[in-house]
Amino acid sequence: MADGDTAKGSNVERGLEPSVFETRVASTQRRRHGDLHVCPECGSDLVYPTDWAPASDRQWHVALRCPECEWNGGGRYSQEMVDRLDEALDHGTEAVLDDLNILVRANMEDQIDRFVAALNGDLILPEDF
Numbered sequence: 445m446a447d448g449d450t451a452k453g454s455n456v457e458r459g460l461e462p463s464v465f466e467t468r469v470a471s472t473q474r475r476r477h478g479d480l481h482v483c484p485e486c487g488s489d490l491v492y493p494t495d496w497a498p499a500s501d502r503q504w505h506v507a508l509r510c511p512e513c514e515w516n517g518g519g520r521y522s523q524e525m526v527d528r529l530d531e532a533l534d535h536g537t538e539a540v541l542d543d544l545n546i547l548v549r550a551n552m553e554d555q556i557d558r559f560v561a562a563l564n565g566d567l568i569l570p571e572d573f
Contacts, residue, residue, distance in 0.1 A: 480525055481532035483510035
């Protein structure tokens with residue numbers, strides 16, 4: 445295996461191609477009634493809660509923030525609306541964890557390739573351990 449090549453034959457110096465990550469299409473729609481994860485200003489689907497507290501038996505006070513346009517808002521929302529926001533946040537968390545796993549694997553492959561190259565080049569000595 446040549447220096448800079450991974451087990452799959454791609455160049456280490458190039459890094460990961462952006463296409464390995466799920467592409468997120470920005471929404472151009474305004475927030476539909478009940479879509480708390482969609483920004484009413486820019487249409488981003490990355491809105492997240494910054495604070496929440498029970499307002500009544502089936503209502504919540506929720507403060508919201510958009511990281512793309514810095515919009516802040518919130519209000520009093522039904523349990524069903526908050527549940528939909530929670531599902532959207534769970535989906536976003538899963539997407540971030542999937543991307544993290546891709547990066548961890550790529551980093552591990554890179555480290556293994558460098559270790560193998562060092563072993564093959566007699567660059568590792570007993571004093572290294």
